[in-house]
Amino acid sequence: EAKRIFPNIHSGPISGYLVLGGLNEISYSSNLPKALTKSSVNIRYRGDIDIPCNKGTTVETSVGGETRSKYADFNIAKFQTNGFEFEIKKEKDWLSFCAVTRSRPITNAVITRFTEALQFVLGRTLHWSVMELLQQQTQETRVRASLKNEKESSRIQPPISFRSYDNASNVWNLFGKYLGHVISYPERTWHPLFSLIHSVIESGKASLEAEALTLSVSIEGLLKREFSALAMPDEVFKKQVDKARNLIDRSELSDSIKERMSGFLGAMLSPRAKDR
Incomplete structure (x- = not known):
């Protein structure tokens, strides 16, 4: 998939066409020796991305059976919701998002719903760089030319405030509620509800006037879509x-x-x- 292509008639060893393109995504699929009993997807985001955690990790370095160093970190969120097991791990300059299920296929639409739910509860826009999907007898790897997810200066905060060691259960419960509400949407593109959420998140980077206008339009759009039968005239x-x-x-x-x-x-x- 290429954003732009520039044919150049003067380039090439025989004065032919040299086609230049900017690739958005590269993907590779291969067959596994046997079918898997679980489906899983691992999505990696570049950047220093904070999450509320409920599990820790311990890394031990040994030389010849002798422990030389031990390092502990509280850097994992682990939970189950909507038939999926999730494990989200904060690493140095990376965030790893893993979902595993036995009950349903992980389609492109479902993957989009995962990314929406994560951005919603963290209150920020995220762009993934690497994705690995294991399903049935297929392994698919995708790589995107995504920029590093830098800390944003948006005035819009997460719907539930959190720190790395606080409020994890509430945040991931909200993740599950949003995911359960939108997961049946069949399109690979954003759910209409998340389009409104994304507009609000991005408006916090603009002027106060633009933010106020976006909020009012998004709230009205939310009410029309999600509460269309409410307060109808008698x-x-x-x-x-x-x-x-x-x-x-x-x-x-x-x-x-x-x-x-x-x-x-x-x-x-x-x-x-x-x-x-």
């Missing part, structure tokens, strides 16, 4: 609107004014954002 209100429409129709107002007022009354039958 029959009494609908009858009042019909009476108003009849009064306008019998009035001596011009047809253009009647048409515009009729449109306004029609809009009143849809609930306002503040009513929800």
